[in-house]
Amino acid sequence: QSPSLESRSGKALSSTSELTLPPAGCTRGPFPHQSPRQGGSAGREARRRQQEQEKEKKRALAKILKAQRPGECQKYITVVLDPVLLQVEGGGQIHSALQAANYSCVVENQAVPCSITWRRKTVSSQIEEGDEWTEEPNVLVLLRLEEFLAMVHHYKQEAEGCTEGQKETLQSYVAHVMEKMPGKILALAVVEVENYFRIQSKKRLQVAAASRNQEEKQGKRRRKTVKDSGLEITRLDVENALVDLQLCKQVQVSFFENWEELGEFATMFTKAVAEAPFKREREKTGFSFYLEKGWCGGVKVDHSGKGLFEVWKRQIQQFNRVSLEMAEAVVSAYPSPQLLIQAYSRCSSEQERENMLANIPVRRGEGVTATSRRVGPDLSRRIYLQMTSHDPDLYLDVTG
Numbered sequence: 001q002s003p004s005l006e007s008r009s010g011k012a013l014s015s016t017s018e019l020t021l022p023p024a025g026c027t028r029g030p031f032p033h034q035s036p037r038q039g040g041s042a043g044r045e046a047r048r049r050q051q052e053q054e055k056e057k058k059r060a061l062a063k064i065l066k067a068q069r070p071g072e073c074q075k076y077i078t079v080v081l082d083p084v085l086l087q088v089e090g091g092g093q094i095h096s097a098l099q100a101a102n103y104s105c106v107v108e109n110q111a112v113p114c115s116i117t118w119r120r121k122t123v124s125s126q127i128e129e130g131d132e133w134t135e136e137p138n139v140l141v142l143l144r145l146e147e148f149l150a151m152v153h154h155y156k157q158e159a160e161g162c163t164e165g166q167k168e169t170l171q172s173y174v175a176h177v178m179e180k181m182p183g184k185i186l187a188l189a190v191v192e193v194e195n196y197f198r199i200q201s202k203k204r205l206q207v208a209a210a211s212r213n214q215e216e217k218q219g220k221r222r223r224k225t226v227k228d229s230g231l232e233i234t235r236l237d238v239e240n241a242l243v244d245l246q247l248c249k250q251v252q253v254s255f256f257e258n259w260e261e262l263g264e265f266a267t268m269f270t271k272a273v274a275e276a277p278f279k280r281e282r283e284k285t286g287f288s289f290y291l292e293k294g295w296c297g298g299v300k301v302d303h304s305g306k307g308l309f310e311v312w313k314r315q316i317q318q319f320n321r322v323s324l325e326m327a328e329a330v331v332s333a334y335p336s337p338q339l340l341i342q343a344y345s346r347c348s349s350e351q352e353r354e355n356m357l358a359n360i361p362v363r364r365g366e367g368v369t370a371t372s373r374r375v376g377p378d379l380s381r382r383i384y385l386q387m388t389s390h391d392p393d394l395y396l397d398v399t400g
Contacts, residue, residue, distance in 0.1 A: 073274040076121040078133070079103050079266075082110040085142060090191065090259030097263030103270055111180040114142040116266060118273045136273050139184045140266065141177065143253075148190045149233050155241040156233075170245045170253075178249075187269075188253040191262055197235060309335060319382055320397050326375060329362040330383070340387060353388070354381045 079098050085091045086107065094116075098105050110117065118136040143151075154167040168176075170188075177186055245251055256262040299314060301307035309331065317327040334340040347353040357380035364371045382396045 070275050070278060073278060074103060074271065076123065077103065077136075077270065077274040078119045078121070079105045079270055080110070080117045080119060081105060081107050082113055082115050083107050084113040085116065088114060088142065088144065090262070091142075093259045094263045094266050097260075097267050098270065101267045101270070103267070112139070112141055112177050114144070116140040116142075116269075117184075118270065120274075136276075137183060137185050138187070138269075138273050139177075139181055140187045140189060140269060142262075143173075143188055143190050145190060145192055145196060148193070148253075149196070152233050152237050152241045155244065156237050159240070170241055171248050174245065174249045174251050186251050188251060189256065189262060189265065190253060191256045191259055193238070193255045194257055196233075200232070312336060316383065319379065319386075322379060323362075325364050326362050326379065329360050329375060330357060333357070333360050337387065340383075344384065344388060354384050356380060357383060 081095060086095060091114075095105060117139050119133045120136055122132040122134055148170075151168055151170045151173060155169040155171070157167070158169065174186060174188075178184070242253055245253070254265065256265060299307050299310045301311065312335070313327050313331045315337075316322060316330050317324060334343060343356060344353050347356060355377050357375050358377045360375045362373050362375060364373075385394060385396055
């Protein structure tokens with residue numbers, strides 16, 4: 001029995017000695033030098049950080065784009081009013097109009113009295129937002145009526161060569177403003193100019209009625225009126241001064257009947273300033289030419305056939321040297337291609353078909369400036385060939 005025990009013991013020992021023990025530190029099985037948790041977790045962490053960064057960039061871009069949209073961009077605009085503007089008669093109405101439109105307003109001393117400027121809050125892509133503001137390039141300056149008339153009067157004197165010294169004109173005033181606010185886009189506003197002209201007209205009528213038959217006395221009265229008012233400015237004087245300003249400084253002056261109109265204008269001006277970045281981005285089409293919205297979007301035709309008339313008009317307008325008015329004249333006479341083909345079939349000769357559209361009237365403009373012409377034989381022939389020819393290589397426009 002002892003040898004058999006030894007033999008069984010030997011077999012057991014031999015089978016045990018044939019087993020390969022795992023290396024120290026390995027707890028997952030008989031595969032040495034492998035740590036999947038360590039290698040995989042590092043890669044997943046890197047991918048997770050990259051995805052979070054991309055999401056953060058998308059959120060920041062969406063936030064910036066949202067801040068530029070109409071209806072949202074107004075929240076980031078602040079109107080800066082000069083305190084002198086609020087002291088002027090009617091200046092409070094401008095402030096009230098802006099507040100009524102829910103625009104944020106602050107009163108601060110400006111480089112130019114009676115001016116309005118704008119600030120835009122910078123939309124940051126960072127989580128921690130600071131109150132960073134950028135100055136908008138626009139500035140609106142109110143010229144009081146007396147100042148404006150005096151500048152026009154001084155320009156008139158300079159033009160007539162009657163200068164008695166260096167007096168301020170519109171051109172010199174604008175140059176002075178641009179020195180104080182370099183890089184700004186200037187706009188000027190004047191209130192109650194029309195009221196001034198009405199008052200002057202009434203005065204002249206009163207003088208003429210009082211001394212209609214006394215020319216000498218009437219002349220004295222007129223000279224007295226000029227002396228009392230201090231300035232006798234006509235519409236022509238104003239127009240001459242404005243033309244000189246536009247040519248030399250590229251600055252325009254807006255006139256308003258009353259302070260309420262100026263308040264509405266300031267509100268619309270503020271809205272335009274707020275929406276300017278959005279409109280600039282929208283106009284970046286990548287084309288070096290201008291595409292009308294109607295042509296870019298095409299024509300939508302529903303199941304009932306609504307829109308086919310506009311498609312037919314577009315087809316006619318695609319011919320060379322065909323304006324919108326000419327296309328409208330043709331499709332008004334023949335509202336569909338089928339009707340035009342039927343009209344051609346009723347003609348008795350080839351020449352009659354070619355000239356069938358020649359005498360269709362084309363009207364341009366409205367009122368006293370309206371003009372009228374005909375479609376003409378050239379376009380009539382081209383449309384006829386396009387609608388009836390079976391030659392795919394036919395060249396319709398010999399001169400175009």
